[in-house]
Amino acid sequence: MPSFSMDCIVNRTRFLNAKLADGTLADLTVAAGRFSAIAPAANTATPPAGAIDLAGQLVLPAFVEGHIHLDTSFYGDAWRPHIPCTNGFDVRERVAFQMRNLEQAAPMAERAKNQLELCVGNGSLAMRSHVMVDADVGLKHVETILAVREKYRDLVDVQLVAFPQSGILSSPGTAELLDEALKLGCDLIGGLDPASFDRDVDGHLDVVFGLAERHGAGIDIHLHDGGTLGLFEIEEIAARAKALGIGGKVAISHAYALGDISPDALAKAGEMLAASGVAIMTNAPGNHPFPPVAALRKAGVTVFAGSDNIRDSWWPYGDGDMLNRANMIGYRSGFYEDWELESAHDLASHAGAKALGLEGYGIAVGAKADFVALKAEHVPEAVVAVPKERTVYRAGREVARQGRMTR
């Protein structure tokens, strides 16, 4: 059986009868972890030995988790009831609550592992995690999560954002710690509501963009500030990114303001974001305005998706399933038509890959063979049905099935 021997020699795997997003059936060949051939399904009576028959399952590129917090989740640990802030939502009070919770929690590495396996089990093989850096915790979180990333390197690609959870100017010493975090291996520099938190937009952004330039790092800023204030900050970030020509490496997470400004202001913001290349991350929060996905995409803005918090001190929700997140984004956005459902999926796949700057993403010859196989007729059906029965392949090897790690 020559095909078997050859496949063994070059470490080649064949996947038969894969339903592609365009509806066709294909046979996929994987060699050295990448797709080396994609051909119309041969449907031969005697399939090559060792081939895996996907039996018409839909094959999607592995999902991209665009925003997660690996250091703060309690997933898989004891249940920790949420408590409200004493006088309306307050980030500082919430951070204090988080610190009390974390003191009693299982070791961070273990909790991060639980969350990583949850995500991989659901089919996310690339992710961006924010990791808290402030004067209190110093670089402890960064060091722990860097070690976890190393341990899971073969399973999942993790980008780390050095995240000033307690502000930069408000938490003296944080700028230096962020610098150190980037030296240690963080890929991006984060930020947090320059106006409402540090009350100094320029001062905050000077540090963020300064560090990005010095380290050649990307930027991903948490921006919850709403209305015209948030819009002003978005304009400032886009202007700086454009001036430095680094827009493709800059993202704004949440950007709630885009969800509560006038259509005219939104149109202007969309043009500016598209021209700068700055991407917008949303998780389609439940009871909060969020960026209008369709309008921004139409304007040419890269909009991508993330879970954000998963069962932590900020809220109890989150399941680490980016297909369910695409469903939520579609549901919250009023996406009913097939192309709209496909665009919801795009946020958790191709647009996410673009925002994260991933190399070799997709179901294409030369791309990494990181993919998910599940029972759905096409992408729109996958988005509305969110089948939990799915198999996850990393570099062409099965790593999870029905949500559970198999490797």
Add this chain to the structure above:
Amino acid sequence: MPSFSMDCIVNRTRFLNAKLADGTLADLTVAAGRFSAIAPAANTATPPAGAIDLAGQLVLPAFVEGHIHLDTSFYGDAWRPHIPCTNGFDVRERVAFQMRNLEQAAPMAERAKNQLELCVGNGSLAMRSHVMVDADVGLKHVETILAVREKYRDLVDVQLVAFPQSGILSSPGTAELLDEALKLGCDLIGGLDPASFDRDVDGHLDVVFGLAERHGAGIDIHLHDGGTLGLFEIEEIAARAKALGIGGKVAISHAYALGDISPDALAKAGEMLAASGVAIMTNAPGNHPFPPVAALRKAGVTVFAGSDNIRDSWWPYGDGDMLNRANMIGYRSGFYEDWELESAHDLASHAGAKALGLEGYGIAVGAKADFVALKAEHVPEAVVAVPKERTVYRAGREVARQGRMTR
């Protein structure tokens, strides 16, 4: 083994180590389809023969599906892409689209069966389905769904609403058809936006309340009208229900208006609804204001949950999983604390049972042994995790597992 023999003789089943909502472990005894005993878990070394060990799984009363359309779903049939209305949303245009779709669809009985099994598989063993009645379709839908209900009587309790999808005054002959539908076996009389659709609030409600009185039937009215117009209609419905003393049998589905009126107007509406006994059904729609669940519950209003459309001509969403619906309602309502998550679950369980007037609902001695067992520490965790691995019992007998019918 005397316990085995006795259990056989009285048709008794024992479920051991059930986690109850209060966190305790209990042994449940079911006789003749009802809970005959609930006792602290005995945890004996030698469990009674034939007993089913639930091994600490959380036991919840079977979910209550408060609003579904058994006649119009394409679930399990060919995928039918959604198309938008030509000039903004228009109910009449949507109904025409639905008629075209239904002409090409699989037989209604088959589609209804698919949807029923989806719901039962997810743990809903009581539901209220609206069934279209108008001058075009006549009683065809009602007759078909009545037959399906009969066939599934042992599996699920179905209430049917004779639903004037094309209005009452706008579709001559409909009043007589609704009368006939109630004679044939429908349990409730429905309605549809008396103001915006029939443009005659009194005329529409005269028919609805008149038929309800004549047949001793309940009432469940679709009300999408927003703002002060919708509020006016809610007031009219509540006033009529109160005057007739039948509020406990009257529900308003959707009631979007409650989601976009001022807090003062909402407070007044809440008082009036609570005093009249009229219940409010919501599915927490994705991109639309909806009734504020917490405020209404605090005012004493019965708020219950439904899927509404499942993959039909109105939208592609819906999974027939009322635990996921509770999750969505919590997510959309900003419910983070444990008691809030429990209240989201209440909409899909006890409050639903109250709105539907179900007898013998709950995990209690004397109640029907219709329940779901799943892996969760408690109700709040079940609501955020929505475990798909669950077993569904009807009258103490397993009917579904992991979403699939086993009986």
